[in-house]
């Protein structure tokens with residue numbers, strides 16, 4: 001790990017020097033930290049932005065080893081977006097390595113955040129996008145930042161944002177209508193890490209997970225034992241993998257409790273273009289459908 005980091009730092013200046021070609025006048029060059037955010041920026045920016053995601057499809061946005069090309073992309077960006085609230089712990093290091101002079105826009109600013117207790121410490125849950133109600137705040141922040149960077153296109157960004165807000169309202173209504181058909185005491189699911197807190201808050205679903213709000217943390221044997229007891233006591237019958245996380249621990253817990261596999265959820269990373277969750281809209285609908293199907297079967 002250390003040698004990779006050193007190599008990375010040494011390589012950057014030379015590569016950045018080679019990559020000073022400027023963005024075309026017509027489109028804004030934009031970088032977003034991860035795929036879910038990149039998609040929402042594309043929805044608002046439309047034809048006037050070229051968006052690059054740093055973390056790629058099916059990638060883990062908590063733990064990320066940026067490459068020299070990520071540094072080049074960031075260095076060339078006219079606007080950079082992060083979700084914030086502790087999600088992208090690797091970003092500051094990348095900013096200094098890349099020589100990027102701007103300050104990333106934190107799109108989650110203004111969202112009513114969840115905090116929770118993790119091993120005696122209060123932590124903020126960064127997975128705001130798993131409720132489309134929160135993504136509406138992202139959209140407002142993205143529209144503002146793009147309009148500031150390219151005032152000539154402000155009217156287009158506004159039109160795009162309004163159209164996308166309508167879609168987000170539809171997603172929210174879809175989830176409410178689907179989930180409200182499931183009895184409240186059956187809306188319980190086991191997942192790998194605590195990424196669905198905002199979804200749970202919005203739609204009355206209880207998610208249990210062995211790992212906390214960041215995949216950087218690890219579950220202790222005592223945590224796992226406690227969780228197994230809780231799953232049994234609360235009759236949680238279904239578990240899900242995450243597309244961007246190692247499924248071994250959740251499988252092991254499921255085996256000890258008798259919970260059945262429900263499939264895969266897209267928690268913090270889109271699929272590639274061929275997969276079932278290539279946009280935020282598809283990801284959210286896919287997750288709702290998977291969860292509802294599993295909970296209906298278990299009830």
Ligand SMILES: [Zn+2]
Pocket residue numbers: 062127193194195213214215268
């Ligand atoms: Zn996460």
